[in-house]
Amino acid sequence: MRREELGSLAMFFIVAEERSFTRAAAKLGISQSALSHSMRRLEAKLGLRLLTRTTRSVAPTEAGERLIDTLGPALGEIDRKIAMLSELRVRPAGTIRITTSEHAAETIIWPAVDRFIAEYPDIQVELNVEAGLTDIVAERYDAGVRLGERLEKDMIAMRIGPRLRMAAVGSPSYFARRGIPRTPHDLAGHSCINLRLASAGGLYVWEFEKEGRELNIRVEGQLVLNRFILEAAVAGHGIAFMIEDKTAELVRQGTLVRVLEDWCEPFDGYYLYYPSRRQPSPAFNLLLDALRYRG
Numbered sequence: 001m002r003r004e005e006l007g008s009l010a011m012f013f014i015v016a017e018e019r020s021f022t023r024a025a026a027k028l029g030i031s032q033s034a035l036s037h038s039m040r041r042l043e044a045k046l047g048l049r050l051l052t053r054t055t056r057s058v059a060p061t062e063a064g065e066r067l068i069d070t071l072g073p074a075l076g077e078i079d080r081k082i083a084m085l086s087e088l089r090v091r092p093a094g095t096i097r098i099t100t101s102e103h104a105a106e107t108i109i110w111p112a113v114d115r116f117i118a119e120y121p122d123i124q125v126e127l128n129v130e131a132g133l134t135d136i137v138a139e140r141y142d143a144g145v146r147l148g149e150r151l152e153k154d155m156i157a158m159r160i161g162p163r164l165r166m167a168a169v170g171s172p173s174y175f176a177r178r179g180i181p182r183t184p185h186d187l188a189g190h191s192c193i194n195l196r197l198a199s200a201g202g203l204y205v206w207e208f209e210k211e212g213r214e215l216n217i218r219v220e221g222q223l224v225l226n227r228f229i230l231e232a233a234v235a236g237h238g239i240a241f242m243i244e245d246k247t248a249e250l251v252r253q254g255t256l257v258r259v260l261e262d263w264c265e266p267f268d269g270y271y272l273y274y275p276s277r278r279q280p281s282p283a284f285n286l287l288l289d290a291l292r293y294r295g
Contacts, residue, residue: 008042011035012050013071016060076140080281093122094283099134100127100145103243104270108161108291109145116290123283131226132198137275142284148268155273160291163266165244166207169256171236181239181259184208184217191238192219196226206241208263215263269293 015024015035025032043050050064060068100109105127113125128134128141136144147164151157168181174191181187184206195204203224208215221238230247233240234255240247244264250256272291274280280288 005042005045008038008045009067009071010075011038012042012064013068013075015039015051015058016064016068019058021058072138072140076137079140080142080279091122092120092283092286094281095124095126096143096284096287097126097141098128098143098145098272099136099139099141100129101131102129103246104145104161105129107245108270112290113287116287120283120286123286125287130198136273143272143274145270145272148271151271151273154276156276157271157273158288158291159269159293160272161269161293162295164269165266166241166264167244167247167251167258168206168239168241168260168264169247169251169258170233170239172254172257174233174236174238175257175259184215184260184263187217187219187239190219191221193221193229193232193238193240194219194224195229195241196224198226204241208260209265209267210263 011024011028014027015021018024018027021032021035025035028035039051046063048063049061050067052059052061098109109127113127117123117125133146133150134141134144136142145160148157148159178190181190187206192206196202197204203218206217206219208217219239219241223232223237225232229240229242230250232238234250239259247256247258251258272288274284
């Protein structure tokens with residue numbers, strides 16, 4: 001394949017990513033007409049229609065989707081190889097993209113990154129904070145953060161935080177009205193604040209464990225939230241089930257009351273993970289060292 005065809009493939013990937021000739025042309029620094037001509041020439045060369053064009057949007061065809069699946073990993077590998085050239089510089093440089101949950105970002109990732117970028121001014125760090133589970137290979141992230149129990153087997157994982165515990169909490173006024181649950185089964189008689197999982201779309205099943213006995217409880221209540229769960233519990237709307245450190249201060253103050261503590265045993269905390277076939281750049285290795293849990 002000739003060099004200009006490789007360039008056209010890279011242009012196609014950006015058009016498909018942006019879903020717009022206008023945005024893609026601006027990103028590439030070329031005119032829309034030149035970009036459109038390049039796409040038509042690529043389609044003619046392949047004998048396939050790759051893009052469906054309307055007056056408002058651009059979307060890949062089935063053939064285009066298949067080409068995207070092929071190009072994504074290849075372009076990502078090229079980006080990583082180019083980033084590795086930074087080791088030829090006196091100071092480490094490059095861009096590191098990480099996807100993480102909000103709690104992990106607040107408690108572990110951001111405090112470490114805050115110190116890291118001050119020490120290495122030529123390294124750029126991009127954090128994407130989201131609730132769902134992201135495919136880091138397909139989305140071209142260098143690494144992701146997940147709880148130890150949710151790690152995929154084909155990934156290299158490094159522990160970055162301590163073991164965690166969950167806490168079931170509610171306001172004193174709520175428990176004065178509804179009573180105290182003594183076992184997880186008692187939650188059937190309570191109003192519980194459900195969490196909607198962003199990745200699967202279902203409701204989070206509350207997980208309890210005591211002396212090796214595990215219970216997964218589907219709870220019910222008036223509220224299904226992905227934010228303001230703690231605020232809803234404080235307001236007396238029901239029982240919340242959250243990571244312990246987010247509730248600890250309010251429990252200490254007496255604003256919230258903790259229940260079922262004997263059913264909340266520690267579990268594996270957060271891990272940074274990345275593809276096993278990935279060759280870490282010097283910049284990435286430095287960030288790994290900054291995040292490594294040494295407790």
